[in-house]
Amino acid sequence: MKxxxxxxxxxxxxxxxxxxxxxxxxxxxxxxxxxxxGIVGExxxxxxxxxxxxxxxxxxxGKIESGSIIFLDxxxxxxxxxxxxxxxxxxxxxxxxxSMVFQEPGAxxxxxxxIGDQISEVYLLHRRNELGHRxxxxxxxxxxxxxxxxASVKRPFWRWQRRLYNKISQESNPFEPRxxxxxxxxxxxxxxxxxxxxxxxxxxxxxxxxPDAARVAIHYPHELSGGMKQRAVIAMALxxxxxxxxxxxxxxxxxxxxxxxxxxxxxxxxxxxGASVLFITHNLGVASEVCDRVSVMYAGRNCxxxxxxxxxxxxxxxxxxxxxxxxxxxxKELQTIPGELADPLNPPPGCRFHPRCPNAMPVCQxxxxxxxxxxxxxxxxxxxx
Amino acid sequence: xxxxxxTVRQIAKNPLSVVGIIILMFFVVIAIFAPLIAPTxxxxxxxxxxPREGYSATPQPPSEEHIFGTTEGEYDIFYGVxxxxxxxxxxxxxxxxxxxTIGIILGSLAGYFGGxxxxxxxxxxxxxxxxxxxxxxxxxxxxxGPSLRSVMIALTIxxxxxxxxxxxxxxxxxxxxxxxEASRGIGASSxxxxxxxxxxxxxxxxxxxxxxxxxxxVLSAAALSFLGLGAxxxxxxxxxxxxxxxxxxxxxxxNPLKYWYAVTIPGLFILFFVLGWNLLGDAFRDIFDPKLxxx
Numbered sequence: 001m002k003x004x005x006x007x008x009x010x011x012x013x014x015x016x017x018x019x020x021x022x023x024x025x026x027x028x029x030x031x032x033x034x035x036x037x038g039i040v041g042e043x044x045x046x047x048x049x050x051x052x053x054x055x056x057x058x059x060x061x062g063k064i065e066s067g068s069i070i071f072l073d074x075x076x077x078x079x080x081x082x083x084x085x086x087x088x089x090x091x092x093x094x095x096x097x098x099s100m101v102f103q104e105p106g107a108x109x110x111x112x113x114x115i116g117d118q119i120s121e122v123y124l125l126h127r128r129n130e131l132g133h134r135x136x137x138x139x140x141x142x143x144x145x146x147x148x149x150x151a152s153v154k155r156p157f158w159r160w161q162r163r164l165y166n167k168i169s170q171e172s173n174p175f176e177p178r179x180x181x182x183x184x185x186x187x188x189x190x191x192x193x194x195x196x197x198x199x200x201x202x203x204x205x206x207x208x209x210x211p212d213a214a215r216v217a218i219h220y221p222h223e224l225s226g227g228m229k230q231r232a233v234i235a236m237a238l239x240x241x242x243x244x245x246x247x248x249x250x251x252x253x254x255x256x257x258x259x260x261x262x263x264x265x266x267x268x269x270x271x272x273x274g275a276s277v278l279f280i281t282h283n284l285g286v287a288s289e290v291c292d293r294v295s296v297m298y299a300g301r302n303c304x305x306x307x308x309x310x311x312x313x314x315x316x317x318x319x320x321x322x323x324x325x326x327x328x329x330x331x332k333e334l335q336t337i338p339g340e341l342a343d344p345l346n347p348p349p350g351c352r353f354h355p356r357c358p359n360a361m362p363v364c365q366x367x368x369x370x371x372x373x374x375x376x377x378x379x380x381x382x383x384x385x
Numbered sequence: 386x387x388x389x390x391x392t393v394r395q396i397a398k399n400p401l402s403v404v405g406i407i408i409l410m411f412f413v414v415i416a417i418f419a420p421l422i423a424p425t426x427x428x429x430x431x432x433x434x435x436p437r438e439g440y441s442a443t444p445q446p447p448s449e450e451h452i453f454g455t456t457e458g459e460y461d462i463f464y465g466v467x468x469x470x471x472x473x474x475x476x477x478x479x480x481x482x483x484x485x486t487i488g489i490i491l492g493s494l495a496g497y498f499g500g501x502x503x504x505x506x507x508x509x510x511x512x513x514x515x516x517x518x519x520x521x522x523x524x525x526x527x528x529x530g531p532s533l534r535s536v537m538i539a540l541t542i543x544x545x546x547x548x549x550x551x552x553x554x555x556x557x558x559x560x561x562x563x564x565x566e567a568s569r570g571i572g573a574s575s576x577x578x579x580x581x582x583x584x585x586x587x588x589x590x591x592x593x594x595x596x597x598x599x600x601x602x603v604l605s606a607a608a609l610s611f612l613g614l615g616a617x618x619x620x621x622x623x624x625x626x627x628x629x630x631x632x633x634x635x636x637x638x639x640n641p642l643k644y645w646y647a648v649t650i651p652g653l654f655i656l657f658f659v660l661g662w663n664l665l666g667d668a669f670r671d672i673f674d675p676k677l678x679x680x
Contacts (some may be wrong), residue, residue: 007497021470033465055570057570062497091572091573091574092572092573094569094570094571094572095570095571095572095573096572099570099571100567100570102563102566102567102570103563107562107563107564108566108584109564109567110564110568110582110586111564111586112585112586113585121571121573122571125571125573126572153412233567236567236571237571
């Protein structure tokens with residue numbers, strides 16, 4: 001299978017008053033088409049930063065220092081570097097080709113708009129042509145319908161609307177509708193676009209298994225439960241059938257039964273739509289449930305990338321082993337990893353994990369280990385191998 | 386429709402805001418029907434200039450011909466307060482409208498983009514805020530020449546900085562919210578994010594402050610008129626009417642309240658107008674607060 005995204009030598013640093021924060025350091029990662037890749041790691045290990053870097057949404061003092069993120073555009077069968085795109089082109093990709101589900105479903109929805117409005121915004125941003133085409137067909141139906149005396153009065157107006165929607169459906173940013181949409185009252189004339197977007201939004205809500213979708217669409221976020229909100233957020237992310245769905249700890253704030261439903265939903269998304277999913281979590285159990293492959297991150301680097309089975313049966317990196325030992329079990333005293341998470345301001349030289357590593361060797365303090373393949377689908381960043 | 390009903394119920398719960406709305410409705414009616422309530426005498430060119438009977442300095446008590454009496458210079462007080470309502474609305478609404486617009490534009494640019502833009506805009510507001518508002522307004526009116534328009538210009542110049550500040554603060558808070566990040570994540574542009582996502586969540590405190598401020602603006606305009614920096618002599622304006630009564634606040638030795646009507650009647654109009662807006666500000670808080678659960 002081909003790689004949808006190939007991240008190479010990626011470094012992200014934050015230039016703060018206290019010094020340079022090494023958020024991501026020489027990261028190498030690839031996401032294949034149609035797979036679910038999990039990123040597992042502690043708080044502050046750079047999981048979310050990796051996701052935001054792919055979307056190029058790093059908050060202010062952060063800067064991408066080096067590296068490349070090669071993205072395979074499946075429509076045009078072309079590869080390009082996301083980090084070299086202009087901001088306008090990047091905007092066309094966000095929400096369209098790559099979209100993101102945020103951790104806190106309540107906070108990711110704007111409190112002043114209904115669920116339907118927020119999902120239809122995605123369509124209005126990225127699917128204008130399609131919406132214009134659908135609206136045109138509606139007007140065509142009206143025109144061919146004949147109708148009574150009222151219709152004959154409205155006919156010239158419908159013809160004008162048809163021309164307008166035709167333009168929207170064919171051109172990328174036609175002048176007339178764009179001009180209208182900037183005028184406060186006249187923008188209502190384009191209501192059919194919004195209407196079509198709303199219909200698509202309701203379909204999308206049905207697709208993420210929300211019962212009574214048409215009614216939920218006119219509700220405000222605070223009127224829904226946490227699980228419903230998370231489904232709505234997922235619907236928003238899936239609206240334009242993205243090639244890559246980034247899910248940033250989508251189950252953390254939900255209770256266990258809803259978590260199970262969400263995991264089921266993510267599995268179905270992958271099989272139905274063939275989309276790749278980048279699933280960020282700090283819960284190893286969740287990762288083993290949904291992921292095909294898992295990458296373990298520590299202090300901005302990945303220690304081990306392997307298929308789920310490989311990783312859980314033969315954890316190789318000392319950090320991964322320590323992580324598995326730290327999973328609480330009944331009747332066993334809780335094992336912790338000695339030491340503290342590496343200070344991102346002053347990361348230890350060489351391997352980031354060596355101050356806490358039971359197998360540390362002299363070479364670990366001097367040389368950064370490279371990602372090495374130790375068996376099929378199993379790569380480790382460690383001098384032991 | 387249910388939203389509308391809910392809003393009405395919210396307002397009705399607070400009797401003070403109902404009083405505020407009634408007071409303001411009263412003033413709106415006066416302003417609209419001013420030509421019917423106080424008809425302009427024939428041959429009088431500008432309806433906003435108060436008709437006068439003669440040039441006698443002493444105020445005349447209320448009579449059948451002049452319901453509220455006349456003030457210094459034999460200006461008819463009734464005509465003055467009725468047409469003065471129009472001037473008051475004009476000053477209050479126009480100034481607040483311009484001030485809020487400027488405040489929203491500059492405040493949201495500063496708050497959303499931050500960095501150098503923020504620094505420049507905020508330092509300019511600091512300069513304006515460094516002067517006492519009324520003194521700066523007086524200086525501006527003195528420079529461009531006294532008239533109702535220059536009062537409006539002066540009040541606009543002294544009041545926009547606090548609005549820019551207020552809205553910047555709210556935008557700084559809202560732009561950090563997850564749903565702003567999420568709307569960036571669906572590919573919305575900065576302009577769209579500011580107008581559609583940030584402002585609707587940040588604008589309510591500003592609108593509430595604006596409704597409370599209309600009263601204060603009218604009060605400042607009256608103060609400037611009282612100091613002789615407002616409308617030309619004889620223009621229907623509450624501040625000017627109180628200014629005419631300046632020498633007649635206390636009557637002669639035996640009868641100190643002899644000229645009460647000259648200062649009290651325009652004063653009461655100012656008082657109730659400002660009170661009405663302040664009470665309405667509370668009502669707006671009930672209407673606008675999106676965090677009130679709509680049950």
